[in-house]
Amino acid sequence: MTTDQNVITVEELRRSYAGGFEAVSGISFSVSRGEIFALLGTNGAGKTSTVEVLEGLAAPSGGTVRVLGHDPYRERTTVRPRIGVMLQEGGFPADLTVTETTRMWAGCTTGARPVAEALDLVGLGGRASVRVKQLSGGERRRLDLALALLGRPEVLFLDEPTTGLDAEGRRDTWDLVRALRDSGTTVLLTTHYLEEAESLADRLSIMHGGRVVVSGTPAEVTAARPSRIRFLLPEGVPAARLPLSLRAGAEGRRVEIRTQDLQHSLGELLAWAGRTGTRLEELDARSASLEEAFLEIARSDAPLTDRVVV
Structure with a gap:
């Protein structure tokens, strides 16, 4: 992506308020x-x-911002x-x-x-x-x-x-x-x-x-997080009977499997269920969502290291 393709360019932007509070701490990104x-x-x-x-x-406290090639604050009459x-x-x-x-x-x-x-x-x-x-x-x-x-x-x-x-x-x-x-x-x-x-x-x-802690396409941002499989085991069937390779976590009958290879893990689970004649109730398998990625960041107590995935 070349500079002339970018209509918004943000480089090391900082913005501080009275009292020294820094709301934006040196972020960079561009929009084509x-x-x-x-x-x-x-x-x-x-x-x-x-x-x-x-x-x-508002004017930045540090760094540079360009919109359509202009400073949007100092050249507002051109940009607006x-x-x-x-x-x-x-x-x-x-x-x-x-x-x-x-x-x-x-x-x-x-x-x-x-x-x-x-x-x-x-x-x-x-x-x-x-x-x-x-x-x-x-x-x-x-x-x-x-x-x-x-x-x-x-x-x-x-x-x-x-x-x-x-x-x-x-x-x-x-x-x-x-x-x-x-x-x-x-x-x-x-x-x-x-x-x-x-x-x-x-x-x-x-x-x-x-700070910007993660960037990329929605698919790239979510790809770094595990997919999940959830289901209920029948009464009397303990989670310990599941294949150890699935690394299943269980609370009572409810089981959750987190995996980086959803297709392989789901296939292994269904093959086991077929062999043992086990019916998996409320079976739900899905890739990681943007919401899960966001919540992981939101629950972090401190700013995370920048993780740009593109």
Whole structure:
């Protein structure tokens, strides 16, 4: 990946607050053009402090940041027309309608797309005449997204974009984000929904204690963690009868096997069950998930050594 392919470059970024607290402790990553990149982190990890610097809302205390080749803070007037920002919570005048709110925002946006087009993109076309105060929480999030898309941004920052949406609305938003990526928009996403990050992100970084502790594709991040097999043994069949090579752990009838080779271990387990005529109840076998990787990091008492897997 060459530098000119990167629309976001972060090198040894630090951000400190009054009193000497360092929220971001020398992190580095890059985001290439037309990529969905998820920046994840435990509470207090420093991801919000990082994103505020990328959006040009704050200056770094150290290191360098470039968005579209420019310093987003010092060259904000150059960068701002080319990016879209969806904050965690928008502050809209409650008595304006959806159309009035969007039209007002469009008046402050260079090269804004038509209001109706922006609302249709996020599924709010049918609510155009409704006052903002009458929108549901999920509909307000859709309005936030519509305003972020008004300027046809080259880089789109999405901060918890699907909070408050129902399952259908979340999936619709995922489809829209993928379509934006496919059309060339670069997306930097923060989310607490790990399924969302796993589904959407081309690459991701997880922060903890002000540092990036693991980076890569979702598959690469989870590949380093063991898969698991869970099941219930029948009454009267002790876990000690299982093949020793499976290294099974048991609590009563409930058994869990952790393995780096899911196919081999599952095959060995099923072969044993077939030979012995044992019925395995509630059998569940699955690869490691991003949630498991995240929880392992979250439970760490101290910042982990950086583990970049790509």
